[in-house]
Amino acid sequence: MARYGEGDKRWIVEERPDGTNVHNWHWAETNCLDWSRTFFTNLLTNQTLIDGEANLCIRTKKLDKLEGEAYVNVRKGKIIPGYELNLVLSWEGEAKDADGKLLSKTDGTVQIPYISDENADEDPEIKITVRDEGPVGRRLKDAFIAKGKPFVLEQVRAWVNAMARGGPAKDELESKTVVKKTTSGSTVAADADAPSDKAKTARKEGVKEKKREGFRTITMTERFICRSKDLYEILMDENRWKGFTQSNARISREVGGEFSIFDGSVSGTNLELQEGKLIVQKWRFGSWPDGIHSTVRLSFDEPEPGVTMIKLIHTDVPEEDRYGNETVVENTEGGWRDLIFHKIRAVFGFGI
Structure with a gap:
């Protein structure tokens, strides 16, 4: 699959107000990287994962990096996402004793080096790091792996599903002008290549x-x-x-x-x-x-x-x-x- 911006210009048609790409017959390509960065920021940052359980507090901080490419191709209403992303998220944790006295405070990172459309049906590899490698730091890291890793994977799956539905491109499909009659005689817009009734159900x-x-x-x-x-x-x-x-x-x-x-x-x-x-x-x-x-x-x-x-x-x-x-x-x-x-x-x- 061609990278975003590198497709054959004969098949990639830019948005035009005159409806040249009506029916999305040609490939329409949308860059989704900025949209993806906002999506992950909203879902992943400043989230409290543990608040007092086992005298631990853990929360995510900010999206430190989202690099790579993410785009959606649309042709005749068919959505084809493509992406290869590298994500880094920071987190912080505190451990207290039974009396509530702070024992240690540290931070760490969540690294997902490869989120790819080739592996859309699989959870990506996640690397969890912590600054403090001592006993308390390892305890916080283990707690993040137990509670934070499933949370992060859940948000990644939400993004993958959103991309499969078109990401920001789902609202950019251009008008189709073929008209069919309803049983009442009124008209609604329809696709000339509508699937069978069996497919609809x-x-x-x-x-x-x-x-x-x-x-x-x-x-x-x-x-x-x-x-x-x-x-x-x-x-x-x-x-x-x-x-x-x-x-x-x-x-x-x-x-x-x-x-x-x-x-x-x-x-x-x-x-x-x-x-x-x-x-x-x-x-x-x-x-x-x-x-x-x-x-x-x-x-x-x-x-x-x-x-x-x-x-x-x-x-x-x-x-x-x-x-x-x-x-x-x-x-x-x-x-x-x-x-x-x-x-x-x-x-x-x-x-x-």
Whole structure:
């Protein structure tokens, strides 16, 4: 695979407002390195991994290095990611005695020398170092390996999955102009090379069969280490929403009030609100056909203090957007998992 910027110019078409690359017939290539650096910074840095367990405190510090290449090729809606990255993350730890007196404070690094699309289905090699090689330092290093290594690998897997869905390129697919009729006689944009009905129904687990032609329901249950009222507050407070998504949001807290999230990509209306128990909203993405709205139902259950189960039922999700792209259901499910639930855990520490 050609490196970013080195592809055959006859097949790589730059973005043009006149729609020259309509249908993405030619290769459209997007550099994802800066986007990846922001992605890893948001998920990996300033995260508390151990807070008082066995008299230890460990947290990640900052992303010291992310070098290499990361790009996405798109042709006719098919996403082909390519990447070879070298990542270095710093961390720090403290060890105290039984009386809370500080015994040692040290720092170290997490090195992932090779994150590659060739090994996308495998976890990469991770090297953990610590500055203090004494008994306490080794104890902190062992604790980081036990708790921090799985955390770091989880974030790497989230990035790999995001790249597989197109990274920043998923919103750059150009308009497709072929139009087909629906059963009601209205028109929606479609891809001339649409897959068979059998292929459309081959969705991943968590997406139910369509309840009506052209629409599907997404269901998901997630566990958080927090009180239900805290999780409810995060989802209904626009400042907290901005914090964990790093995007603009406007959220009304009133029934009948409107909201806009992800820099306006998603908008809707509150239908029912019960603090700490229930959120029901009308949702639509800007890329969906005109007049199409889905319904989001988030129910909160706290089976024991400090543990919250949230159940998502997202109904009437269209199989295609206005441009005929048939990845709407997959992208919506992945967005809930990786861009909302996963990031809430990463930013607020509710998964530790």
